[in-house]
Amino acid sequence: MGRDEAVDVLIVGAGASAAALAWSLADTRMQILCLEQGDWVRPQELPGNYLDWEARHLTDFHFSPNVRRRPEDYPVNDSQSAIQVSMFNAVGGSTILYAAHFPRFRPEDFRVRSVDGVGDDWPIDYETLAPFYDLNAEVMGVSGLAGDPAYPPKRFPLPPVPLGKLGAKLAAGFERLGWHWWPSDSAIITQDYRGRAACVNAGTCLVGCPRGAKGSVDVTYWPEALRRGVRLRTRCRVREVTVDEQGMASGVVYYDGEGKEHHQRAHVVVLACNGIGTPRLLLTSRSKLFPEGLANRSGLVGKNLMFHPYAMVTGVFDEPLEGYKGPTGCCIMSQEFYRTDQSRGFARGYSFEILRGFGPVSTALWGMQQGLVPWGRNHHRAMAEVFDHIAGMVAICEDLPEDTNYVDLDPELRDQHGIPAPRIHYRLSENSQRMLAHAVDRAREVLEAAGARQTFAQAPLPFAGWHLMGTARMGRDPRTSVVNEWGRCHDVKNLFIVDGSIFVTSAAVNPTNTIQALALYIADQMKRRLANLFD
Amino acid sequence: MHAEQLNLDLAAEELDLLTAVLDALIPASDDGRFPGAGSLGCARQVARNCSKVPGLLELVRCGLRELAESSRARWNEPFEVLRLEAREQLLAHQSFVLPLLIQAYIVYYQQPAVLAALGLEPRPPHPQGYAMREYGEDPAPKG
Ligand SMILES: Cc1cc2nc3c(=O)[nH]c(=O)nc-3n(C[C@H](O)[C@H](O)[C@H](O)COP(=O)(O)OP(=O)(O)OC[C@H]3O[C@@H](n4cnc5c(N)ncnc54)[C@H](O)[C@@H]3O)c2cc1C
Ligand code: SF4
Numbered sequence: 001m002g003r004d005e006a007v008d009v010l011i012v013g014a015g016a017s018a019a020a021l022a023w024s025l026a027d028t029r030m031q032i033l034c035l036e037q038g039d040w041v042r043p044q045e046l047p048g049n050y051l052d053w054e055a056r057h058l059t060d061f062h063f064s065p066n067v068r069r070r071p072e073d074y075p076v077n078d079s080q081s082a083i084q085v086s087m088f089n090a091v092g093g094s095t096i097l098y099a100a101h102f103p104r105f106r107p108e109d110f111r112v113r114s115v116d117g118v119g120d121d122w123p124i125d126y127e128t129l130a131p132f133y134d135l136n137a138e139v140m141g142v143s144g145l146a147g148d149p150a151y152p153p154k155r156f157p158l159p160p161v162p163l164g165k166l167g168a169k170l171a172a173g174f175e176r177l178g179w180h181w182w183p184s185d186s187a188i189i190t191q192d193y194r195g196r197a198a199c200v201n202a203g204t205c206l207v208g209c210p211r212g213a214k215g216s217v218d219v220t221y222w223p224e225a226l227r228r229g230v231r232l233r234t235r236c237r238v239r240e241v242t243v244d245e246q247g248m249a250s251g252v253v254y255y256d257g258e259g260k261e262h263h264q265r266a267h268v269v270v271l272a273c274n275g276i277g278t279p280r281l282l283l284t285s286r287s288k289l290f291p292e293g294l295a296n297r298s299g300l301v302g303k304n305l306m307f308h309p310y311a312m313v314t315g316v317f318d319e320p321l322e323g324y325k326g327p328t329g330c331c332i333m334s335q336e337f338y339r340t341d342q343s344r345g346f347a348r349g350y351s352f353e354i355l356r357g358f359g360p361v362s363t364a365l366w367g368m369q370q371g372l373v374p375w376g377r378n379h380h381r382a383m384a385e386v387f388d389h390i391a392g393m394v395a396i397c398e399d400l401p402e403d404t405n406y407v408d409l410d411p412e413l414r415d416q417h418g419i420p421a422p423r424i425h426y427r428l429s430e431n432s433q434r435m436l437a438h439a440v441d442r443a444r445e446v447l448e449a450a451g452a453r454q455t456f457a458q459a460p461l462p463f464a465g466w467h468l469m470g471t472a473r474m475g476r477d478p479r480t481s482v483v484n485e486w487g488r489c490h491d492v493k494n495l496f497i498v499d500g501s502i503f504v505t506s507a508a509v510n511p512t513n514t515i516q517a518l519a520l521y522i523a524d525q526m527k528r529r530l531a532n533l534f535d
Numbered sequence: 536m537h538a539e540q541l542n543l544d545l546a547a548e549e550l551d552l553l554t555a556v557l558d559a560l561i562p563a564s565d566d567g568r569f570p571g572a573g574s575l576g577c578a579r580q581v582a583r584n585c586s587k588v589p590g591l592l593e594l595v596r597c598g599l600r601e602l603a604e605s606s607r608a609r610w611n612e613p614f615e616v617l618r619l620e621a622r623e624q625l626l627a628h629q630s631f632v633l634p635l636l637i638q639a640y641i642v643y644y645q646q647p648a649v650l651a652a653l654g655l656e657p658r659p660p661h662p663q664g665y666a667m668r669e670y671g672e673d674p675a676p677k678g
Contacts, residue, residue: 048661051645058641059587145676162667163674171674182676190670200664210661324655325665360644360653365637375636376623380564387653 001253001261007031010266012238012252012281014038015093016512017498017519018272019221020136024523026228028530034230035254035264037237038072038090041208041218048204054361061207063097063463065089072235074415074422076276078465081426083307085276086466091234092218094274094466095512099205099329100187100214101353102142102513104133106151106338109507116340118347119400119505123476123485124521126152132517132524139224140215140516141193143330144185150335158190162201166321166391167331170354173450179336184353185513186330187215203356205328214327236262239419240285241269241495247289248534249495255417268494268526268533272519275305275468275500279407280422282472295472295489300482302408304401304470305424306506309432311395311459313443314366315452320388323357331356337442338508346434348398350508352443355392363387370456391447394461395439398508401470402429428460436460467511472501486529487522493534498522545582545596552599553578555615559622560636561643568652572643584638591634598631 009025011018014036025032047053047061058067063086065073072089088096107126112119130152136142137157144156160183163171167183174181188205191198199213212219226232235257242263244250251265271278279302285294293301334352341349358366363386367373373382405426413421428436436459444455475481478490483502489495498519500511507514526533545553558573572581585591605625606614614622626632643649647657656663 046661048659050659051647051650052641053645053659055584055641055645145670148676160670162670164667168673171676175674175677180676183670200662201667202660202662202664204660211664322665322667325667360650360655361641364640364644368636368640375560375632375639377562377619379561380569 001263004262004264006251006265006267007033008266009033009268009270010035010252010264011270011272013093013272013274013277013499014091014222014232015272015274015499016095016217017500017515018093018270019217019225020516020519021270021272021498021523022230023139023221023225023228024520025526026225026230028527029229032230033264033266034232035236035238035252036091036232036234039234040091041096043210043212046208046210048202048207048210053204053207054359056207061097063466071416074419075413077410077413077421077423081424081465082428083309083426083460083465084463085424085468086463087274087276087468090218091222091232092216095216096208096218097206098216098466098512100327101329101333101510102140102185102187103333103351103509104151104154104185105507105509105514109505112348112505116347120475122504123474129514129517129521132520133513135520136513136516140187140220141189141196142185142187142215143190145183148182150180150182150338156185158193160184161186161188161190161199161327161330163331164322164326164356166323166326166356167354169317169321169450170391170393170446171332173446174334176449177446179334179446181332181334184330184333186327187513188327188330189213189215199327201326203324203326203328203359237415237417237419238281239417241271241281241294243287243289243294243492247492249492259417268496270496270498272499275471276407276422276424278497278499278501279471280409280420283409284419290491295482295491295495297491298479298482300473300480302471303403303406304473305405305407305426306399306401306467306470306503307426307465308399308467308506308508309397309428309436309459310461310464311397311436311439311443311457312392312461313395313440313447313455313457314390314392315447315450316372316386316454317389317391317452321357321391323388323391324359326356328356329353337439344434344438346431346438348400348435348508350395350397350435350439352446353394353396353510355394357388357390357392360387363390391450391452393443393447395436395443396508396510397432397435397439399506400429400431401473401505407471467500467506469500469503469506469511472497473504474502475504486525487518496522496526549596549599550578550582551615552603553582553595555622556599556602556626556635557581557639559619559626560632560639562619570648572639575643575646575648577639577642577646580642581635581638584641585635588634594631595635598629602626602629
């Protein structure tokens with residue numbers, strides 16, 4: 001095994017959280033190295049440049065690593081889970097595929113137990129993260145409209161994405177019902193910004209943005225971090241974090257692109273492998289000192305997995321909506337049903353995110369599934385009635401931490417390096433089922449108020465396990481949490497976690513803005529405490 | 536990659552039959568704007584796609600053989616020369632139709648001629664994208 005020279009900070013994973021942390025720590029002039037199992041994505045090779053772009057959703061750009069099966073993917077046994085895991089493994093991580101819908105948590109989301117008696121309170125609050133949300137908006141390039149009454153004041157470097165005919169129609173539906181709606185906060189640049197070219201509304205965001213207008217971190221944080229001296233090694237899959245006799249992390253064992261095993265030594269190790277990859281790595285890092293997995297004395301590594309159950313409701317309208325134009329997942333949103341209302345029969349609530357329409361291939365396949373588009377002589381007439389006449393919306397339901405929902409290691413399934421694959425145990429709670437049913441009814445109502453002649457619902461959405469949270473939660477008490485209030489593992493004082501694993505609760509919004517604000521905050525804490533980081 | 540390289544081994548008769556099947560699944564539109572999927576030349580690519588789904592190409596080939604036999608048994612004519620209604624009747628009972636249809640839609644709806652018939656520009660979404668009115672003249676939230 002090759003023994004590599006020790007670095008000051010070793011980051012595992014090069015996704016949303018890693019990039020923000022690396023960028024921030026670059027100030028310190030420490031030696032920072034990131035190991036990523038995937039590679040750079042070449043913009044010219046992204047599907048949006050080709051006519052078969054929709055088809056590639058179903059093959060090499062599928063959301064699920066189990067379907068994609070690229071060399072850099074690892075299998076995930078989610079056969080026992082009500083929701084299937086979605087992620088991408090590359091420089092940029094899952095932000096390569098994400099929709100870039102970029103809301104913040106609301107202040108009360110950090111105090112769920114105090115407010116509603118469910119879940120737990122976070123050891124930090126909104127005010128602590130607010131400056132890091134602002135900083136993240138600057139670097140990622142966030143578009144939005146100030147003044148949303150649901151939030152404390154926020155600033156946006158760029159104006160909102162276009163609503164288009166579809167957004168305006170749905171907004172009118174919300175108005176008719178007197179429900180809250182607001183243009184979405186979007187990590188998509190609506191004007192040229194920091195050397196990146198503005199969005200051209202091509203609508204291929206979920207298979208990557210060849211233009212670099214979507215804020216995936218390979219085009220935002222990474223170029224600046226690398227310019228400032230951070231090193232990034234791709235096609236390096238980490239097998240385990242090693243520890244010394246004192247129980248401190250000493251580095252990691254990884255396989256390089258040629259399959260050669262290395263031991264990379266480091267003074268500080270940071271895990272940023274997402275809410276599935278991080279608990280997997282902690283659980284594969286067993287040793288005499290940590291027989292149940294690294295940093296797992298609480299027994300909570302892998303526990304409390306939260307996804308956000310999604311409901312998708314699609315409306316068919318009489319008139320064309322130009323829904324193939326515009327960023328796929330960013331348009332308008334509503335938080336009308338965000339807070340607990342006991343009369344609804346469930347705790348907490350959900351957001352609505354309005355999507356666009358579908359491209360021709362997706363319309364035909366969806367129409368076939370719904371029995372709207374037959375084959376044969378009536379095909380074209382039926383297709384004309386749905387193509388460009390549909391508007392989709394999703395409800396993002398707050399998922400509460402539950403004992404029944406967790407990640408462990410599969411006893412048999414392994415990746416191509418022989419590393420055990422993660423196994424998902426996840427069932428929908430009563431609370432989630434009631435919330436989904438409520439969300440479907442309200443979504444139908446708003447689509448109908450906007451003029452939809454028919455609506456179709458799917459809940460839960462099966463491949464929507466893209467928000468991966470809770471599996472190494474943050475807290476002050478080492479008995480009930482894995483990391484402390486600034487991301488350091490209670491059990492291993494030079495091991496940090498910065499991805500969605502450290503979430504205490506999930507709120508009812510997409511998590512990436514909060515994941516990155518947390519990573520920037522943790523980096524800031526590390527910088528402030530450099531002299532006594534391990535005390 | 537080309538069908539030949541993938542060694543699909545579809546005999547000329549199989550390709551002709553698949554072409555006729557595709558023309559029955561997605562026929563030309565009455566107004567002539569939309570071409571039939573078979574006539575448009577989608578068969579090879581559809582077969583190629585089928586070969587990437589485990590077991591599907593074999594299912595389709597078996598289905599095509601059965602179809603040819605049923606056509607002779609019922610109409611005493613090859614499937615390719617039957618009227619559209621007769622083709623539809625025979626296809627209605629074939630288990631390969633639904634999985635084949637998925638591949639047919641995927642291939643058909645990415646053809647430039649079909650995009651143009653749908654009223655879209657016959658090109659990939661990038662790099663030009665689509666013009667949209669900037670945010671500002673839209674309905675404003677009341678807050
Ligand atoms: C289809 C889709 C749509 C989404 N839409 C949105 C959205 O609109 N808004 C939003 O907020 N969020 C969205 N998300 C979620 C968002 O992408 C994630 O929240 C975010 O990327 C998580 O950041 P992370 O740093 O925790 O992990 P990731 O970005 O997933 O990065 C983890 C990285 O670690 C690497 N890694 C893992 N294990 C190892 C190992 N052993 N060795 C080396 N490297 C390793 C992986 O290859 C990966 O690159 C979406 C996700 C998907 C898949
Ligand atoms: S719509 Fe905008 S953000 Fe999405 S892929 Fe196209 S240019 Fe990129």
